[in-house]
Amino acid sequence: QLQLVESGGGLVQPGESLRLSCTTSRYALDYYAIGWFRQAPGKEREEVSCISSFEDGTRTRYRDSAKGRFTISRDKIQNTISLQMNTLQVDDTAVYFCAAAGSRCSEFVADFGAWGQGTQVTVSS
Numbered sequence: 536q537l538q539l540v541e542s543g544g545g546l547v548q549p550g551e552s553l554r555l556s557c558t559t560s561r562y563a564l565d566y567y568a569i570g571w572f573r574q575a576p577g578k579e580r581e582e583v584s585c586i587s588s589f590e591d592g593t594r595t596r597y598r599d600s601a602k603g604r605f606t607i608s609r610d611k612i613q614n615t616i617s618l619q620m621n622t623l624q625v626d627d628t629a630v631y632f633c634a635a636a637g638s639r640c641s642e643f644v645a646d647f648g649a650w651g652q653g654t655q656v657t658v659s660s
Contacts, residue, residue: 537562537649539569539633544654547623553656555618557633559649564609565589568640569616570647571607573629573656583631584618585640596640600626623658630655 543555557569570585584607587594595607606619616633631654634647641647 537567537635539635539649539651541631541633541651541654544631544656546657546659548660549624549658551623551658552619552621553623555620555631555633555654555656557616557618557651558614564614564616564635565611566638567635568638569607569609570634570636570640571616571618572632572634572644572647573627574632574653575629578629580632580644582644585636586616587640588638591638594640620656623656625658625660628656628658 537559539557539559541557547553566588568587571583572580573583574580583601584597584605586607593609604622608617633651635649636647
C-alpha cells in the first residue's frame with residue numbers, strides 16, 4: 536500500500552522560504568500524479584499544486600495564490616516530489632499534505648489517496 540511521508544515544514548517569518556518534500560519507500564512515484572494540499576484551522580482542505588506523472592508529461596498546476604511563489608518538482612533518483620515555497624505569507628500557514636492520484640492531476644480531491652500525515656508550516660513575524 537502506498538504511504539506518503541511529508542517533511543520540511545517549520546516556523547518562518549513572512550518573506551522567507553521553505554522546501555517541502557514528499558516521498559515513499561516502497562513504490563516509485565514516477566507513475567503517480569502527486570498533489571500538495573493544505574488545511575488551515577477552521578478551513579477546508581485546498582489544493583496548492585499538483586504535478587502529473589512522467590507518462591503524462593509532468594504537467595503542473597498551481598492555485599492562484601501560489602503562482603509565481605511556489606514551484607513543484609520531481610526528483611526521480613530521490614523518489615521525491617518537492618514544493619519550493621518562496622515569499623511565504625501569513626496566509627500560507629497550514630498543515631501541508633501530499634497525496635497521489637493516478638497518473639493525472641484530478642480535479643477532484645476525492646480522487647487523491649495515500650495521504651501523508653502532514654507537515655506544519657507556520658508563517659509568523
